[in-house]
Amino acid sequence: xxxxxxxxxxxxxxxxxxxxxxxxxxxxxxxxxxxxxxxxxxxxxxxxxxxxxxxxxxxxxxxxxxxxxxxxxxxxxxxxxxxxxxxxxxxxxxxxxxxxxxxxxxxxxxxxxxxxxxxxxxxxxxxxxxxxxxxxxxxxxxxxxxxxxxxxxxxxxxxxxxxxxxxxxxxxxxxxxxxxxxxxxxxxxxxxxxxxxxxxxxxxxxxxxxxxxxxxxxxxxxxxxxxxxxxxxxxxxxxxxxxxxxxxxxxxxxxxxxxxxxxxxxxxxxxxxxxxxxxxxxxxxxxxxx
Amino acid sequence: xxxxxxxxxxxxxxxxxxxxxxxxxxxxxxxxxxxxxxxxxxxxxxxxxxxxxxxxxxxxxxxxxxxxxxxxxxxxxxxxxxxxxxxxxxxxxxxxxxxxxxxxxxxxxxxxxxxxxxxxxxxxxxxxxxxxxxxxxxxxxxxxxxxxxxxxxxxxxxxxxxxxxxxxxxxxxxxxxxxxxxxxxxxxxxxxxxxxxxxxxxxxxxxxxxxxxxxxxxxxxxxxxxxxxxxxxxxxxxxxxxxxxxxxxxxxxxxxxxxxxxxxxxxxxxxxxxxxxxxxxxxxxxx
Numbered sequence: 001x002x003x004x005x006x007x008x009x010x011x012x013x014x015x016x017x018x019x020x021x022x023x024x025x026x027x028x029x030x031x032x033x034x035x036x037x038x039x040x041x042x043x044x045x046x047x048x049x050x051x052x053x054x055x056x057x058x059x060x061x062x063x064x065x066x067x068x069x070x071x072x073x074x075x076x077x078x079x080x081x082x083x084x085x086x087x088x089x090x091x092x093x094x095x096x097x098x099x100x101x102x103x104x105x106x107x108x109x110x111x112x113x114x115x116x117x118x119x120x121x122x123x124x125x126x127x128x129x130x131x132x133x134x135x136x137x138x139x140x141x142x143x144x145x146x147x148x149x150x151x152x153x154x155x156x157x158x159x160x161x162x163x164x165x166x167x168x169x170x171x172x173x174x175x176x177x178x179x180x181x182x183x184x185x186x187x188x189x190x191x192x193x194x195x196x197x198x199x200x201x202x203x204x205x206x207x208x209x210x211x212x213x214x215x216x217x218x219x220x221x222x223x224x225x226x227x228x229x230x231x232x233x234x235x236x237x238x239x240x241x242x243x244x245x246x247x248x249x250x251x252x253x254x255x256x257x258x259x260x261x262x263x264x265x266x267x268x269x270x271x272x273x274x275x276x277x278x279x280x281x282x283x284x285x286x287x288x289x290x
Numbered sequence: 291x292x293x294x295x296x297x298x299x300x301x302x303x304x305x306x307x308x309x310x311x312x313x314x315x316x317x318x319x320x321x322x323x324x325x326x327x328x329x330x331x332x333x334x335x336x337x338x339x340x341x342x343x344x345x346x347x348x349x350x351x352x353x354x355x356x357x358x359x360x361x362x363x364x365x366x367x368x369x370x371x372x373x374x375x376x377x378x379x380x381x382x383x384x385x386x387x388x389x390x391x392x393x394x395x396x397x398x399x400x401x402x403x404x405x406x407x408x409x410x411x412x413x414x415x416x417x418x419x420x421x422x423x424x425x426x427x428x429x430x431x432x433x434x435x436x437x438x439x440x441x442x443x444x445x446x447x448x449x450x451x452x453x454x455x456x457x458x459x460x461x462x463x464x465x466x467x468x469x470x471x472x473x474x475x476x477x478x479x480x481x482x483x484x485x486x487x488x489x490x491x492x493x494x495x496x497x498x499x500x501x502x503x504x505x506x507x508x509x510x511x512x513x514x515x516x517x518x519x520x521x522x523x524x525x526x527x528x529x530x531x532x533x534x535x536x537x538x539x540x541x542x543x544x545x546x547x548x549x550x551x552x553x554x555x556x557x558x559x560x561x562x563x564x565x566x567x568x569x570x571x572x573x574x575x576x577x
Contacts, residue, residue: 008481020451091296105306106306107559111556113509115509115511134328135329213574226418243418247420264422282409
């Protein structure tokens with residue numbers, strides 16, 4: 001290839017890739033280095049302390065707790081969103097008047113800022129003057145303290161996430177359902193297959209690859225959960241701390257820069273594992289005969 | 291079965307929309323009406339003073355009060371909205387331009403390890419902002435970029451590159467090569483063919499990509515609050531700053547500001563509704 005066209009090629013892909021490496025690879029390397037020091041947010045003095053930060057993280061249950069809680073969040077939020085979104089897609093599958101409007105309306109929550117909308121949920125779920133509890137009171141049901149009861153608040157945050165992201169699962173499920181050829185259903189009808197068999201043998205298996213993609217996309221996103229927790233209970237609540245909010249607390253509230261870096265390194269190992277699973281899945285999906 | 295189906299559709303539509311309608315209603319209330327013991331959901335000009343009434347006098351005072359400086363902030367809502375607009379607009383422009391160039395490179399040139407590069411690009415999206423923010427913060431301090439619009443514009447440009455490259459690659463792959471090849475025969479250089487032939491063809495794709503970049507920059511919170519907690523603060527970080535005292539929150543103003551902040555997003559969502567699937571899945575699902 002001529003020098004000319006090699007230069008042209010670099011002119012196209014170079015700027016973007018250089019920026020991506022600069023803002024992603026450099027921080028990773030830097031984080032690793034920083035995690036073996038005792039650097040703080042204020043001041044520039046730092047000393048090498050070996051693996052002290054890592055020992056501290058493994059000794060203090062709060063760190064493992066945040067990882068466990070985030071894993072639960074990913075499992076339950078994504079699971080409920082998938083079940084609900086897929087059911088909705090099944091219900092919305094057939095044409096009806098005004099379907100386009102209903103669909104667009106249902107999709108709105110996932111496009112909104114979780115930080116802003118999450119803040120407003122504080123009013124909706126307020127124990128005394130929130131509309132949810134006022135409604136429950138009017139029909140004589142118990143009125144839980146959604147965001148202050150220590151056993152309930154994490155579930156409440158999870159439900160807000162379900163409210164925001166079920167539409168995403170519905171959208172992808174609908175795409176999966178629409179891609180199933182009608183001839184398969186006609187053949188099943190000729191064979192007098194039961195509704196259950198049709199669902200089990202046709203609908204579900206043919207939707208599965210897209211649902212898998214949806215689950216992975218949502219999981220990588222839920223793993224980062226930060227905005228909703230910050231908007232509702234804040235970063236320093238032991239009952240709702242996720243990976244990201246604990247990192248915020250350690251670095252920006254406690255000023256423990258190096259400790260935060262060590263924790264970030266461990267978090268990144270997790271993230272890279274999930275991201276690798278995702279890209280592998282995508283490659284397998286591409287190779288699949290259409 | 292049919293009843294169940296409609297119950298689910300109607301029920302979920304109510305669930306999805308009521309919180310947003312409640313926000314809209316709250317923005318036209320006085321503060322006392324927003325936090326009354328009995329829910330007030332009927333806007334009415336004439337009503338008694340019964341404390342258990344369900345009516346309230348609609349007012350636009352909360353929108354006017356957006357010009358006030360609230361406890362927990364240094365400026366009025368409008369100043370933060372201005373930051374969001376400037377940062378969103380410039381970062382979107384830069385992301386789409388750089389992303390289109392890069393996507394074209396991957397779409398039309400032979401590049402060693404192209405697949406690995408593309409997956410690297412995608413994986414940058416999976417990083418939690420809080421896990422990379424410390425080195426970025428230290429770099430920004432050296433360059434005096436913390437608390438500036440430029441700092442966040444640069445960061446959001448990079449943050450959205452993964453989205454922009456993947457989406458644009460999908461769109462560019464759909465443009466037949468015959469178009470450029472014809473242009474080369476007519477004596478266009480590769481670059482000229484890209485500018486004059488491909489870019490006009492890719493207009494829709496670029497517009498859709500721009501909308502998704504804008505929305506994600508508009509809504510971003512993690513970087514916004516850690517890098518720009520005092521200067522060039524965007525709306526999501528501004529709202530978070532009001533949080534100090536939940537009972538003292540100016541709820542009607544929060545609702546009014548929130549409403550103004552999400553209305554453009556709703557408009558954009560309607561605008562790109564046919565491309566939502568593609569945009570939300572980085573172009574991995576095309577329809």
